[in-house]
Amino acid sequence: MNNASPFHNISPSDDLVTVTFDGIEYILPDGANLAASLLEAGLRYFRNTPVSGAPRGPFCMMGACYDCLVEIDGETRQACMTEVTSGLKIERAHRDKGLEND
């Protein structure tokens, strides 16, 4: 996986917490926007489409496109409309579809 982030943070925060994404730990700024923080951490692809399993990542960052969907506690949520909190267990939405395609 390419974890070199395509984003640069001009005002990084040092109030950090740990979350997991598909079982892997990430240290993210507390209270920050989840989609932005995951992008900054080098993650690009947040979900698979339930139709073809194609990979998708945040597109609009304003809650309109639903391409940033992730699964938290069994509920699909828009990462761009969610705040980072300590201990979040995040999974790719429809990852089962992605696996079928691998």
Add this chain to the structure above:
Amino acid sequence: MTEVDLVIVGAGPAGMSAAVTAAEIGLSVLLLDEQPAAGGQIYRNVAKADETRGDILGKDYTYGLELVTAMRSASITHVTDATVWKIGEDGTVAYSVNGKASLVQGRKVILATGALERPVPIPGWTLPGVMTAGAAQILLKQSGLVAERAVICGSGPLIYLIAQQMIRAGKPPLAIIETQTKSDLLNAMRHLPHALRGWRYLMKGAKLLSEIKRAGVMRVTGAENLEIEGDTEVRAIAFTHRGQTTRIQCNLVLLHQGVVPNTQATRSLRLEHAWSSAQRCFHPITNEWGLSSLETVYVAGDGAGIGGAKAAEQAGAISALHVAFALGFITKADRDKRAAPILRLQSAELALRPFLDRAYPPSDQVLKPADDTVICRCEEVTAGDIRAYARLGCTGPNQAKAFGRSGMGPCQGRYCGLTVTELLSQETGTTPDAVGSYHIRPPLKPITLGELATLEQTLTDETKGLI
């Protein structure tokens, strides 16, 4: 159920100024927005942005602080993280905060839900690493992130602004690939005399362009056949220019083809809408006060037609004045006296629009996507599918939706609706107005069944109370 004089949906410039105006007059105001802070898309996070961010984003951004501050001081209930998912004709509004649904009864409702970026269906636009230019700006405003090794593509003044901000942040885009042509600009020139009333913006545009030039960013206009490459994420973008194909390797592609009113809420209320051929989009029909075809509902700001942040702010105030008058808080004379100066400013503010609409039209490629281009991101329906449904007798988007599921996914047609209307209009040879648009029904945003189910008790209890 809580009752208030005015429910405002959307805390951008239109919503904030409506709230301030109404509250000053003495109306009880509930302002709902799904974001964690006031500001809308343009002034996103402005109250929390630090100085570095403020410097990069410029004065037009930090201006938003004034609005946010004014709002704080007034007696306004602003509920943040509130997703509005159903609006009733009678002014009841259902919204959820953190998975809990609530209902409020407004005597009047102002919808200030703003704009969306126009869909940009080109090959590869669904790949991770492709975002809208607006998304890049939100990342910068809200999270301080600047895209590195990004290419900006499309058409519209927003492209220059985001490029300038990236330059100031020390990460200039690799290239700016624009789709509008010289002849678009020539066509726009005839609106120039009128546009000169908006000279401040013209100056600003010129300044942006010279800053981009000084930074040495490659810039192409009249680009065609854009194609984003990559299998699981963006690797490059290719385009043709004067018959030559160019390929640029990059990390991110930022797309933009202008903005269009977000009509989800207004459609769900079945308000009357019309097609704007100048802006190539639908907008709800409103009078000069922003009053829609329904007596209880006003639409202010970009959601009623694209006019920009300042015009939106003015529209919010104007609608609020009319609400105050309609509810008997102020007299007609008072309303008109207060509105007159705002209306004058607004007309100057809108002077540049016709010029911009002409100079930066959406590209042919996005209005007539190739057959194999995905146009519905959620259900992965292609332009060719829609054309095939037209041959199967679909005269409008709703039958096309039934045939091919476009518009049925979680985005509920936000990023395919206009494309489907355009395609069917081309295929059937009728106007977009006659083709129409998707029926939009609640929930305006997905909510859990659990949330919806919990309302049952509330509703039955209240109905019982009434009997």
Add this chain to the structure above:
Amino acid sequence: MEADYAIIGGSIVGLSIAWGLLKRGRRVLVLDGDDGSFRASRGNFGLVWVQGKGLKQPAYARWTQKSAAAWADFSAELGESTGYNLALQQAGGYDFYFDEESLEQRVAEFETLKKELGGDYPFEVLRHNELKREEPNIGPRVAGAILHHQDGHLNPLRLLKSLADDVRRMGGTVKCGVPVKRISKRDLFEIEAEDGTIYAAPKFVLSAGLGAMDLGPQLGFSAPIRPQRGQVLITEKLPKMMNRPSGIIRQVDEGSVQIGDSKEEVGLDDRVTLETASAIAARAVAVYPDLAKAKLVRSWGALRIMSPDGFPIYQESSTTPGAFLVTCHSGITLAAAHARYLPAWLDGSDQAPNLEVFSEQRFAIS
């Protein structure tokens, strides 16, 4: 264009009939309304449903069973020529009960009907634990269910698309976006569309759903139908969580869970209301508690086309022979019968099923 039949209304009922007529070698012209017309065919629940139908009219139960039995073959034929998979599944369906008493009451009614049908009514009662074995995700509040083995479901939108496709493929002419406003009879039936165009045919079938309320009386039909609203909710796509459909919840082949549906007498109003939507959501969550976390992505209201007794109307006009009114509520269930058996009746062939009980006369006040 020469046609033997003009068919007014090009949704499920009209297209099923057109398909069947084409199979009999007839030339058809289908005229359909515009994108915004009320279309039950777009808003329905996708059930091919036998249980509970015709409790007081065994002839309707039999007609429904005949259609259900014809479905497998009909769907295979449509699938073969169009390439669309209708996702037809006829492995039985449930009717859920939260209390024993109403379950028992229903069982008694079913037993009576079963006798009248000569025993052909294969249903069984599953108590909570038995049901749990079939449907592990069922919630504790469900007391039991009736499992009827003749029930099933399909993807109704793909059915609509396949019919639209196949009718054209077989040479039928289908005109969309031409709402009909007047019909008159000279030598032929003359059918005038809103845009002024006149279409003519020696016979015609009025299958315009709720549109028949206005058009029917022009040809001497009483067309005593009314709209009845059903609200339906649909979730995001979920991993498979139910094995069989029920009258109120089913998981569609694409993964979404569809939840229905109310029965409301509100006239021509197809809006969604919070009261009803939240009530049907609460009921669904009581049946399948896991649904509480599922995201509701869409909802809609659709209008059923109801006759006073809920049964179909098949009627040839007594004043202008050659004009037929066909209207029904369960157009998906009955599509197979409409495609396979109704055309013979329209043609006046000896093989025609006897549909007398479904004539309008039954509503005449004597």
